[in-house]
Amino acid sequence: MFLARIEGTLTATVRHETLRACRFLIARRLDAGGALEGEPLVVLDRLGARHGGTVLVSTDGDALRRLHGDTVPARLSVLGLVDQVRLEGPTPDDRGAAR
Amino acid sequence: MRLGIVRGCVVLSTSVPSLRGTRLLLVEPVTAEGLERGDGSGGGKMLVVADHLAPAEGQMIGFVEGREAANPYGRAGAPVDAYCALIVKATDYRPGTGDRAWSGEAGR
Numbered sequence: 001m002f003l004a005r006i007e008g009t010l011t012a013t014v015r016h017e018t019l020r021a022c023r024f025l026i027a028r029r030l031d032a033g034g035a036l037e038g039e040p041l042v043v044l045d046r047l048g049a050r051h052g053g054t055v056l057v058s059t060d061g062d063a064l065r066r067l068h069g070d071t072v073p074a075r076l077s078v079l080g081l082v083d084q085v086r087l088e089g090p091t092p093d094d095r096g097a098a099r
Numbered sequence: 100m101r102l103g104i105v106r107g108c109v110v111l112s113t114s115v116p117s118l119r120g121t122r123l124l125l126v127e128p129v130t131a132e133g134l135e136r137g138d139g140s141g142g143g144k145m146l147v148v149a150d151h152l153a154p155a156e157g158q159m160i161g162f163v164e165g166r167e168a169a170n171p172y173g174r175a176g177a178p179v180d181a182y183c184a185l186i187v188k189a190t191d192y193r194p195g196t197g198d199r200a201w202s203g204e205a206g207r
Contacts, residue, residue: 005195007192007193007194007195008134008190008191008192008193008194009190009191010161010187010189010190010191011187011188011189011190012161012185012186012187012188013186013188014152014154014185014186014188015152015184015185015186016151016152016171016184016185019184019185024161024185026102026134026190026192028131028194036131036194038131039101039102039128039129039130039131039143040101040102040129040130040131040134040192041100041101042100042101042102042161042185043100051193051195052195061165061166061167061170064167065170070170070173071170071171071172071173072167072170073163073167073168073170073171073182073184074100074163074167074184075100075163075164075165075167076100
């Protein structure tokens with residue numbers, strides 16, 4: 001699981017049959033300091049995540065198989081909407097900068 | 100799932116039986132900068148993606164990687180690790196600045 005921020009939405013009229021009823025969002029992963037990192041990711045959302053919101057994303061494809069069937073070609077889904085992130089002490093990035 | 104632009108396709112003269120009937124797309128993944136520009140540029144490292152949806156060259160797709168890429172083949176399975184799950188019609192990508200949850204406010 002990892003934290004990500006919702007940066008956009010996506011519409012797709014042609015999609016795998018198991019993804020017919022899904023809502024897709026574009027998210028980017030957050031690093032230990034809260035900065036965006038990596039390529040944009042398409043995540044499935046059932047919770048109503050909003051643009052700019054921080055979400056908890058699962059990479060467990062089995063969860064989606066239970067919901068959408070065994071042949072679903074997807075892995076990333078929103079597990080929760082984050083209200084607050086509390087970090088105690090320096091982040092790995094801070095420690096790297098201090099070396 | 101990542102986003103990518105279809106740049107072409109691969110045709111095999113001989114293949115393992117489980118790949119028969121599968122198109123193989125040449126896909127350039129879309130980076131955050133490429134998506135923000137919105138000009139059809141990708142920016143990522145090209146890869147081959149298995150496909151049954153038949154997107155056209157230049158179209159944007161969403162492709163899944165890893166074990167889930169073989170899910171559509173069911174119990175018979177197939178040795179694919181990237182699969183085209185959707186053809187993108189439109190994106191609304193508006194990268195924001197700052198993160199409310201991280202600064203202590205509600206993130207919703």
